Amino acid sequence: MVWPVKEYAYDDLKEVLLNIDLKKTRLDRHRPLSRAVVQSIRSSLNLEWTYNSNSIEGNTLNLRETRMVIEEGMTVAGKSLREHFEVVNHQEAIEYLEELVSGDYLLKERDILDIHELVMSKIEKEFAGRYRNSGVRILGANFTPPNALKVPELMSDLIGWVSRDDQSMHPLVKVSIFHHRFVWIHPFFDGNGRTVRLIMNLLLMKWAFPPVIILKVDRNKYYQALNRANQGHYDLLIRLIARAADRSLGIYLSNLEDYADEYVPIADLVEDSALPYGQEYISLLARQGKIDSYKEGRIWYTRPAAIKEYINNRKRERKLLRSG
Helix, strand or coil: CCCCCCECCCHHHHHHHHHHHHHHHHHHHCCCCCHHHHHHHHHHHHHHHHHHHHHHCCCCCCHHHHHHHHHHCCCCCCCCHHHHHHHHHHHHHHHHHHHHCCCCCCCCHHHHHHHHHHHHCCCCCCCCCCCCCCCCCCCCCCCCCCCHHHHHHHHHHHHHHHHCCCCCCCHHHHHHHHHHHHHHHCCCCCCHHHHHHHHHHHHHHHCCCCCCCCCHHHHHHHHHHHHHHCCCECHHHHHHHHHHHHHHHHHHHHHHCCCCCCCEEHHHHHHCCCCCCCHHHHHHHHHCCCCCEEEECCEEEECHHHHHHHHHHHHHHHHHHHHC
16 A cells, blocks of 8 residues: 655755754764663663653653653652553563664564553553554544554555665655554554554664654644644654654764764854854754754754854855856
């Protein structure tokens, strides 16, 4: 089956993906990665991953409380038992996923069911690791998921599609489409969002990308992007996932590369330097993927060298135009 994609290849999106490819190439130069460095980064990212993925689904534990549950096994007063189980379950699912991932890994239905079972164990054991067997409606969505009888076949088609070696489609485009189609099929009664974000990262990690984290602050944009994808327009979803990938790559590189100029908030960079651009313009370049940058919460980070590289590229372009 070929999933319909009406639009995604805008010029600005191509530039974002190119910038991500350049960062990915830099990361690949460091392979094999130092185990100590990777463990430190992974521990921090996995905490963020669990916190944000659960928060998107309504879990009210904050980041500090989530860390307490994972690292110290503590319970937080005023929080439900289910919320605690959601944290523990998600962390166990990440650990299982990390055991699965390898360069030659092929996604299997059994793995999806196992990951869902881990996500929902201790919460809804009756439905954990099993496809839904009746219809569902999703509050606020602009679609109705397909009949439950069609779920196994649709999932088989989706797994076959994402597993095919297609060099013409960028990995971030492919996982974005997979992400939406999984949500549209809605194979489980509950836990679909957490499960698909885990499976998406399993695929990305197979392709040697760091895991991407859709942030709680982007929750509304995330649901808007999924609703737009229901109409065949994947541009918003791809851009959201690409931005998350860019952030993760930036975090890895900032820990692996010995920069004379490390990543700093754009506001601090503008305040402490004599750059020819203001904060608003540099932030626009970051959002458009035209400079090496990543977003942490609401704050954009970049390197002084990234701005200098952009300036030099603009000078070269103007020189070529004059000579032409």
